[in-house]
Amino acid sequence: MDFSIIINEYQFYLEGLWTTTWLVAASLLLGLIIAIPAGILRTNNNWLIKGPIWAYMYFFRGSPLLVQLFLIYYGVAQFDAIKESWLWYYFQEAWFCALLAFTLNTGAYTAEIVRGAIKNMPKGELEAAKAYGMTRLQTLRRIILPGSLRRALPAYSNEIIFMIHGSAIAGVVTIVDITGAARVVNARYYAPFEAYLAAGILYMCLTFSVIYLFKLWEKRQHHI
């Protein structure tokens, strides 16, 4: 085993680490923007509102992320209408397809977390809000969202870790994320064990930093 390869090619891994970090951070942020309204509307009783959101969440939570990525990265080329429009400029790019697939995927999972947190809301809090004469929107903003988002935090930290791990497939569609960097290094030196082990260690560092930060944050919240 020869780990000097990894040390010599550390720029690849650094580039990969950066790509993975921004790809995951951007997907999580955009996914959250989708998830909060989706999770709230999912608790609506009107099927016209609830139905499409249910279908979105059902599809993206029920099928593998890899298939969703392929569906966007390879699949869109099947439609001439998109190929001839300005959209093609973006759909050609692997990073855009990965960002879109990851965003839609984490959006669906996070919406389920938000929905669960709202559903498990203590009834008394809602009744108290009603008794105070708050409107529905006021109740949502002042009572439902702060409480349920706080309760959703541990589940959301798991989702972040799932997203970091899930993003490893970006390397399959030519993106040089951590996995992509390992693939490049392996292709150059044929040293699969060293190349992928180094990638694994990087992912592990990323995962444990996120876990550590969340623990720190949770602790701080309990102190207040």
Add this chain to the structure above:
Amino acid sequence: MFDLYGYQDIFLKGAWLTLQVALLSLILAVALGLLAALAKLSHSKILTSIATIYTTVIRGIPDLILMLIIFFGGQVLINNMSYGFNEWINEVLTGYYPNHEWTSYLPDYIDISPYLAGIITIGFIFGAYMAETFRGAILSVSKGQLEAATAYGMNKYKRFFRIMFPQMMRHALPGLGNNWLVLLKTTALVSIIGLQDMVKIAGDASGSTQKPFTFYLVVALVFLFYTSVSTAFLKWAEHKYSIRTR
């Protein structure tokens, strides 16, 4: 509903292969998970730390990377080891018999089948997740039950299989179900190490028909079918096994 351009039969085979890989890895994962959970709760320090390292490392690394390490790295490692063994034994024999000819006592090149590598890797990964589920489940069985079993004169194995196992499975069922759903979706990754599963076949088919969206959509729908059936079954099972506790 979907025109698969003559790929129906091979596609069905791929769908069956995906299910096979998932079910076989589930069996391996449950077995490994149980062992690791028992090791974590045992009084032996060595066993506890081995199990802790196993569950921590596995859950810190993405499944795809683990699969690539085990499949490609394992291949190189095994071949280097068998080559090294051949070299060593030949050298030793040449030392004793100067006219000894080089012979390969172990095969020079062992090909790991992607089918086995896929099952072993996925089973190995989800064993770590199962371990956490089982650990919680074991802890939730009340101590009095085991003490009563000891008082009845049951030995270690009887205590586990008659008293602990049936009761812990009820607590483990929701977590087990969740792990199964994640595992099922992870099997899509075996296409990357070259197994002819649904995803790989869809890739080949879309290359020749220029209909990638159709094929990958069908793959997604088959996965949706698998997860839906699993969810329905799990709901039924959870309902069934919770009745007696009420």
